[in-house]
Amino acid sequence: MTAEKICIYPGCDRPAVPPHVLGGPQPSFCDLEEHNALTAHQERQRRAHDAASTPEESHG
Numbered sequence: 698m699t700a701e702k703i704c705i706y707p708g709c710d711r712p713a714v715p716p717h718v719l720g721g722p723q724p725s726f727c728d729l730e731e732h733n734a735l736t737a738h739q740e741r742q743r744r745a746h747d748a749a750s751t752p753e754e755s756h757g
């Protein structure tokens with residue numbers, strides 16, 4: 698029984714790529730090149746920053 702793993706990139710709900718045929722842990726990201734540990738971290742930082750700013754205050 699295998700649960701389908703989903704990409705952990707923020708906002709991404711694509712299935713993670715399957716484990717390598719030669720073994721090893723299954724990657725936590727989908728097959729999009731821009732979805733990796735680094736970009737996911739950067740995206741989380743960006744979202745955290747966005748969430749920290751008050752949405753009620755409109756700019757412009």
Ligand SMILES: [Zn+2]
Pocket residue numbers: 704705706709710711726727728729732
């Ligand atoms: Zn993804």
